[in-house]
Amino acid sequence: MDSYKIVFSGSGGQGVITAAIVLAEAAVVYDKLHAVQAQSYGPEARGGATRSDVIISDEKINYPKVSSPNLLVCLTQEAYNKFSNIVMPGGMIITDPKYVVISKSDATQLELPMYDTVVEKVGNPICFNTCMLGVVVKISNMVKVESIIKVFESRMPQKFVEINIKALKVGMELVSK
Amino acid sequence: MPVKDYIRKRFFPHIWCPGCGHGIVLGGMLGAIEELGLKKKDVVMVSGIGCSSRIVGYVDFHTLHTLHGRALAFATGVKFSRPELNVIVPMGDGDATAIGGNHFIHACRRNINMTAIVMNNRIYGMTGGQFSPLSGPGIYATTAPYSSIDYDFDIVELARGSGATFVARTTVYHVNEVKDYIKKAIQHKGFSVVEILSQCPTYFGRKNKLKDVNEMLEYFKNNTTPVGSQAKKDNPNLIERGIFVQIQKEEYCDKYLNVIEAASKEVKG
Amino acid sequence: MKEKIKFVQGNEACVEGALYAGCNFFAGYPITPSTEIAELLAARLPQSGGKFIQMEDEIASMCAIIGASLTGSKTMTATSGPGFSLKQEAIGYAIMAEIPCVIANVQRGGPSTGTPTHVSQGDVMQARWGTHGDHAIVAMTASNIQDVFEITIEAFNIAETFRTPVILLFDEVVGHMREKLVIPEKEKLQVIERLRTSVPPGTDYHPYFPRKDGRLPMSDFGGEHRYNVTGLFHDMWGFPTDKPEIVHNLMRHLVDKIENDPKHICKTKQYFLEDAKTVLVSYGASARTALEIVNYSRMRDRKVGLLELQTIWPFPKEIVSKICNQAERVIVVEMNMGQVLELVRANVKNPEKVYLCNRYDGNLVNIDDVKNVLRVVEGRGI
Numbered sequence: 001m002d003s004y005k006i007v008f009s010g011s012g013g014q015g016v017i018t019a020a021i022v023l024a025e026a027a028v029v030y031d032k033l034h035a036v037q038a039q040s041y042g043p044e045a046r047g048g049a050t051r052s053d054v055i056i057s058d059e060k061i062n063y064p065k066v067s068s069p070n071l072l073v074c075l076t077q078e079a080y081n082k083f084s085n086i087v088m089p090g091g092m093i094i095t096d097p098k099y100v101v102i103s104k105s106d107a108t109q110l111e112l113p114m115y116d117t118v119v120e121k122v123g124n125p126i127c128f129n130t131c132m133l134g135v136v137v138k139i140s141n142m143v144k145v146e147s148i149i150k151v152f153e154s155r156m157p158q159k160f161v162e163i164n165i166k167a168l169k170v171g172m173e174l175v176s177k
Numbered sequence: 178m179p180v181k182d183y184i185r186k187r188f189f190p191h192i193w194c195p196g197c198g199h200g201i202v203l204g205g206m207l208g209a210i211e212e213l214g215l216k217k218k219d220v221v222m223v224s225g226i227g228c229s230s231r232i233v234g235y236v237d238f239h240t241l242h243t244l245h246g247r248a249l250a251f252a253t254g255v256k257f258s259r260p261e262l263n264v265i266v267p268m269g270d271g272d273a274t275a276i277g278g279n280h281f282i283h284a285c286r287r288n289i290n291m292t293a294i295v296m297n298n299r300i301y302g303m304t305g306g307q308f309s310p311l312s313g314p315g316i317y318a319t320t321a322p323y324s325s326i327d328y329d330f331d332i333v334e335l336a337r338g339s340g341a342t343f344v345a346r347t348t349v350y351h352v353n354e355v356k357d358y359i360k361k362a363i364q365h366k367g368f369s370v371v372e373i374l375s376q377c378p379t380y381f382g383r384k385n386k387l388k389d390v391n392e393m394l395e396y397f398k399n400n401t402t403p404v405g406s407q408a409k410k411d412n413p414n415l416i417e418r419g420i421f422v423q424i425q426k427e428e429y430c431d432k433y434l435n436v437i438e439a440a441s442k443e444v445k446g
Numbered sequence: 447m448k449e450k451i452k453f454v455q456g457n458e459a460c461v462e463g464a465l466y467a468g469c470n471f472f473a474g475y476p477i478t479p480s481t482e483i484a485e486l487l488a489a490r491l492p493q494s495g496g497k498f499i500q501m502e503d504e505i506a507s508m509c510a511i512i513g514a515s516l517t518g519s520k521t522m523t524a525t526s527g528p529g530f531s532l533k534q535e536a537i538g539y540a541i542m543a544e545i546p547c548v549i550a551n552v553q554r555g556g557p558s559t560g561t562p563t564h565v566s567q568g569d570v571m572q573a574r575w576g577t578h579g580d581h582a583i584v585a586m587t588a589s590n591i592q593d594v595f596e597i598t599i600e601a602f603n604i605a606e607t608f609r610t611p612v613i614l615l616f617d618e619v620v621g622h623m624r625e626k627l628v629i630p631e632k633e634k635l636q637v638i639e640r641l642r643t644s645v646p647p648g649t650d651y652h653p654y655f656p657r658k659d660g661r662l663p664m665s666d667f668g669g670e671h672r673y674n675v676t677g678l679f680h681d682m683w684g685f686p687t688d689k690p691e692i693v694h695n696l697m698r699h700l701v702d703k704i705e706n707d708p709k710h711i712c713k714t715k716q717y718f719l720e721d722a723k724t725v726l727v728s729y730g731a732s733a734r735t736a737l738e739i740v741n742y743s744r745m746r747d748r749k750v751g752l753l754e755l756q757t758i759w760p761f762p763k764e765i766v767s768k769i770c771n772q773a774e775r776v777i778v779v780e781m782n783m784g785q786v787l788e789l790v791r792a793n794v795k796n797p798e799k800v801y802l803c804n805r806y807d808g809n810l811v812n813i814d815d816v817k818n819v820l821r822v823v824e825g826r827g828i
Contacts, residue, residue: 185674187683187685188683188685217672218668218669218670218672219668221667221668223513233674234674234676234685234686237672238672239516239667239668239672239673240672240673240674240675241513241516241667241674241675242674242675242676242677242678242686243509243512243539243677244509244535244536244539244677247505247506247509247536250501250502250505250506250507250509250510250513251509251510251512251513252513253473253499253501253506253509253510253513254471254473254509254510254511254512254513254514254515254516254517254521255513255514255516255517255667256513257471257497257499257510257514258471258497258513258514258517258518258519258521259517259518259667259668261668262517262667262668279502279503279506280502280506283501283502283506433492433497436492436498437492437495439492440489440491440492440493441492441493443489443493444493
């Protein structure tokens, strides 16, 4: 297996870094894969452009940053404008039309109404990032869903685990459609 | 135990000039420790840099002679690591309130159970007679050849405002008060400050036309008065002596026990 | 405690290493990108009765860990660029008074406030010469999360063995990236406790009279032995002196105990060096890029190897010189303007064959950076 590279981007406070960590932790702790997660950030605690890189592989990973990802997630227009051209040829960009108006790109672009759907079905916008993670889990097909759920269970109180599992599945179903 | 048994005779004679007031502070400090019956192994004395700081070399306790201004920061490490030890921190005026001013106010704020003794001779002695934040305007010093324009701190007000829970002031002329206030400060649970006006005949005296040691001691006698006295009302220029602050407030190391308890519950829970 | 697998940042691995090594006292001040070390220890230390204190500044933090160490605690602080500058005077004190402690410096760009959230390896020389006066220092680094854990334990072991401050020279990339960490069972890795004096109470204890092997058994403040500790040159009692022969001998002792024992202190990792014609010398996050290039080159039958330095100070001269002298060319890969480059050049026969691949713009030196330099120095075109 080659290494699979994902860039999560958005603004501070959207939970893109958390989503990236959950994915990579599931790969390492429960699926016995190698993964690294790195991030770049500015001085802002909220807002600003946030980016988190995840590499998942069955071999040891040395260089931890991603220059051309297989998969790019952009949750803000700013992130999209900044990063949409870095996707590798044949790669994919995921956006939410609520936040991003896409333009021409060589990559396959998937626009999914993640925010509206998660608010509608789970009733809590805080799970937006988990819904996005569900999309990524489904598309990347690198990490088992059960492993993601185990990470939820190890990181959050039970009442949050349930709504996050719901949001994760909402995301996965969005892709199936 | 006689007071002389608290001395490291091996390291005498001391470096202080004839007529220096610091020896009186040393005597008062040892008298206080003796009367309290503290075991030598339970006392840690931490100092910074300056004439006053050399005091720790001469006493038979655990002694830590540190960096200029940083005595309270080192002492905080000692005390917080081993709260059962008695930590006493003698400092000079420049040491405590100029380079060490930040550590001073924060040690007051934490109310950590230590005793700070500020030996205030209003001059930097070891470096040869420069003005300090306690010199005040109009004082001559090697770095104030036309007299100082700097306002001075009032240690008592500084300590009170920063949260110290015991604050006292006296002078080396009032020998018994020196011992008494240090004793009370050590007994006090919380951060205690004792300011002791001391004389530096070599620099402060010579630069400011104070003829000799006697005249400097006379100054302490004639220009100070017990706190709250009628004399102060009659003459506001007098410097008050006495215990200015003595309040009970939960101490820092004790409060940390609550942190340990909360953290342990987290692990079990 | 059983083996545990975690997915953590370098800063958390440092915390796990410190706790594994028995660190029970931390004093610090928040500063990016090292803050997670303080935050995690604030939570973890009191869980086992350890002490965490947030001091009023970086200077106070450094002083507090020295004071605490004297009472027998295993202590550390953590900081970055500007804070590391502020700590230098007290680091010198710990060197002079021979007090074990560990200082983690998660490097960011400098000078001054520089780039707080971006990577650099610009403090190599400051770690060596940041405090004034002649002295020796130990500084160690690591390029991955498992190594951060292990090198942190090693830092405590060296601090306690040699009675010296040890600097952990990490960087923002390693400090913030997450990777797998395996925390072994207790006692699987060696943890060294400081040597304590066997002199009985009532008998004179000379705190600064080295044994034949150069080591100084300690006595904790609060114990029966009372002595003086000072940053001045001092005699065997710890009492200040300026006698030339005592000053001279103490200076020799302070430097020799570190510089004369490279076997115990100097650690490196070596990859494909046996037949390497091109040797990359690197450390910290840069070594990850270098290793990627070594693997890439080997797949193309190019004889490239990597010497990864884990001990920066004392500089592992002998190993560097032996390995680099066998190579046709050497490329130092680092994130500064050539601080280790100059050290490598000083320790090889042909310094003109030592090249630099670096970056000092706040980004990790990348794969193309190294590929390009490699192509040029191997004579494969510009």
